[in-house]
Amino acid sequence: MPGISTKGKQMPASPIRKLVPYAEEAKKRGTHVIHLNIGQPDIKTPKVALDAVRNHTIEVLAYSMTEGSEMYRGKIAHYYSKNDIHVSSSDIIVTTGGSEALSFVMGTIMDTDDEIIIPEPFYANYNGFATASGVNVVPIASTIENNFALPPIADFEKRITSKTKAILICNPGNPTGYLYSKAEIKQLAELAKKHNLFLVADEVYREFAYDGREHYSILQEPGLEEHAIIVDSVSKRYSMCGARIGCLVSKNKDVIETALKFAQARLSPPTFAQMASEAALETPQEYFDAVVMEYVDRRNVLVAELQKLEGVKVAVPQGAFYCVVELPVANADDFAQWLLEKFELDGKTVMVAPAAGFYATKGLGENQIRIAYVLEKEQLVTAVQLLGTALKTYNA
Numbered sequence: 001m002p003g004i005s006t007k008g009k010q011m012p013a014s015p016i017r018k019l020v021p022y023a024e025e026a027k028k029r030g031t032h033v034i035h036l037n038i039g040q041p042d043i044k045t046p047k048v049a050l051d052a053v054r055n056h057t058i059e060v061l062a063y064s065m066t067e068g069s070e071m072y073r074g075k076i077a078h079y080y081s082k083n084d085i086h087v088s089s090s091d092i093i094v095t096t097g098g099s100e101a102l103s104f105v106m107g108t109i110m111d112t113d114d115e116i117i118i119p120e121p122f123y124a125n126y127n128g129f130a131t132a133s134g135v136n137v138v139p140i141a142s143t144i145e146n147n148f149a150l151p152p153i154a155d156f157e158k159r160i161t162s163k164t165k166a167i168l169i170c171n172p173g174n175p176t177g178y179l180y181s182k183a184e185i186k187q188l189a190e191l192a193k194k195h196n197l198f199l200v201a202d203e204v205y206r207e208f209a210y211d212g213r214e215h216y217s218i219l220q221e222p223g224l225e226e227h228a229i230i231v232d233s234v235s236k237r238y239s240m241c242g243a244r245i246g247c248l249v250s251k252n253k254d255v256i257e258t259a260l261k262f263a264q265a266r267l268s269p270p271t272f273a274q275m276a277s278e279a280a281l282e283t284p285q286e287y288f289d290a291v292v293m294e295y296v297d298r299r300n301v302l303v304a305e306l307q308k309l310e311g312v313k314v315a316v317p318q319g320a321f322y323c324v325v326e327l328p329v330a331n332a333d334d335f336a337q338w339l340l341e342k343f344e345l346d347g348k349t350v351m352v353a354p355a356a357g358f359y360a361t362k363g364l365g366e367n368q369i370r371i372a373y374v375l376e377k378e379q380l381v382t383a384v385q386l387l388g389t390a391l392k393t394y395n396a
Contacts, residue, residue, distance in 0.1 A: 007134070012127045015357025015370075022340035023351050031344045034383045037353040039174065039322060039372045043239040043291055045280075052279035053272050064268045067260060068094020068247070072278040076247060079281050083206065085219045085230075091251050093259055094269045098204050098233030098246035099125065105166075105229055105248060106133035108258045109198050115163040116200075119151055121324065121358035121365055123174045123202065138164070139360035144326055144368070147315050148176035150184040156191055166198035167191070171215070172205045175358045175370035176324050177299075177317020179209055182216040189218065192227045198255075199224065204233040204246070205320040207288050210296050213318055225251040236320075238280040243273040295321050298373045298380060305384035309391065324355055326368050328391065332356065335394055336369065343390050350383050350390070 023033050067073065073089035080087050095101040102125075110116065112134035118126055120139040130137045138159050142148040156167065167188060172179040180188075192199040201218045209215045218228040233246035248259055299317055306314040311328030329335045332354040343349050355368035373380055 007131060011131050012124070012357065014128075015124050015353050015355070018357075019336055019340060019351060019353075022337055026340045026344075026349060030347065032348045033340070034348060034350050034375070034379055034386070036371045036373075036375070036383055037351045039236065039374060040241055041236065041239040041321070041374045042376070043294070043374075045239050046283040046287060048282050049238060049240060049243075049276040049280040052275045056272070056275060058271070061271055064271050064274060066263045066268050068092070068269055069274055069278070072274050073247075075278055075281050080219075080249070083215075083217065085217050085249075087219065087249055087251060091249055091256060093248045093256060093263055094274065095246045095248055095263070096266070096269050097235065097244040098202065098231050099129070100266070101231040101233075101246045101248040102126070102129045102202070103132065104259045104262045105200055105231065106130065106135055107262050108255055109229075110135045110165050113163065114165045115161060116166045116168055117156060117159055117164060118168045118360070119148075120360055121148070121175055121355060121368075121370075122168075122360075123170055124357045126168065127360060136163070137360045141359075141361060141364060142176070142178075144313060144315050144324060147318075148173065148178040148324065150180055150187070153187050153191055156188075157195075160195050160197070164195070164197060166200050168200045168202070170202040170205075172208060172317075172319025173322075174202075174205065174320055175322045175353070175355065176315060177320045177322050178315070179213050179215065179319035185216050185218060185221060189221045189224045189227070193223065197227065198229055199227050200229045200231065202231045204231070204236055206232075207237055208292060208295060208321060209319045210292065210299065211318065215319070219249065219251070227252070229255060234277045234280060238277075238283060240276065240280065243270075243276055245269060245273045245277040295373070298375075298377055299323070301377045302371065302373045302380045302384065305381055309384070309388045311391075321373050323371050323373070324358075324365075324368050325371055328395065329367055332365075332367055332369050335390075338394060339390055343393065345386055345389055348382070348386055350386050352387075 073092045115136045115138045117138045140151045206215045230249040235241040313326040315324050317323045336354045352369040355365040359365040
């Protein structure tokens with residue numbers, strides 16, 4: 001029998017999706033599963049985006065430009081200018097989701113066995129992209145005790161070697177919901193310049209900043225033009241996860257020219273999805289104001305309910321729509337599977353994402369879960385009540 005590649009064996013399973021078979025079995029038994037495991041917003045996609053596809057007049061569904069349509073990229077640049085990020089259409093490559101942008105970045109700036117430093121916990125698929133590119137992730141742990149703030153810059157410096165090519169952050173963070181301050185971004189910028197590294201920022205949750213805080217982009221930082229690379233996506237901003245449209249943004253011309261070669265290998269991003277994404281840029285500010293208000297309410301309800309549970313510790317998110325929760329269990333993986341296989345109350349159970357898969361350091365996060373608060377408040381209350389009962393039963 002032919003063998004599987006070493007890379008294939010090393011490819012990590014998604015902590016967000018690996019429990020899906022158990023959830024499907026629970027549903028077949030008639031159990032209602034409340035999904036706290038995946039960041040699929042229930043917010044409606046802007047009508048203007050759906051209408052753009054619905055009312056199209058295309059007669060031949062042709063390839064688009066490899067880098068994305070000129071008109072769409074021009075409109076993206078205008079969107080960025082409204083966020084005090086000044087780039088041109090030539091600084092942008094449209095990608096098939098933020099995921100493809102990340103894989104292009106890995107291929108563009110890193111060779112096999114090069115190193116990328118990432119504060120952990122981090123979006124689990126960063127491990128996957130790194131494995132696929134033969135790149136080594138060098139993690140730096142942030143902690144729930146200080147809400148997953150940026151680790152000390154001295155900790156970054158200790159880990160920089162001749163193989164280090166970049167630092168990667170997610171801002172606001174998935175899975176933590178932490179929003180890096182302007183001062184923290186400036187610290188990272190100085191470090192990148194000092195050691196001649198790239199600073200890559202996954203900014204897909206830019207709009208979701210709470211409690212009067214403002215998002216500060218790495219491309220707002222003066223003097224970082226040759227070092228900064230942004231990864232972005234329409235998935236969460238406009239509740240358009242299925243569109244699979246994102247982009248890579250950099251003022252470094254070598255980065256753009258090289259990434260374009262990777263983009264040419266996959267031909268072009270999808271045409272209809274670009275149409276929808278271009279139209280979505282017309283979404284009025286009131287949409288985001290309402291969405292942010294809704295997520296703040298959900299966060300407040302979720303955190304308040306979790307804080308009622310004995311032995312549970314929760315980090316308070318400042319952005320995005322996730323939080324990391326520490327549970328009074330030894331192994332959150334086992335607990336999450338048990339919730340789906342063995343537990344139900346009034347015909348309901350809860351699906352969560354074990355947080356160990358969001359860490360690269362073995363042993364970290366084993367008693368933590370990530371919760372995505374993308375459900376209505378009543379469902380969140382019910383889910384936490386189920387979680388509380390489940391913890392008592394499981395620990396008994």
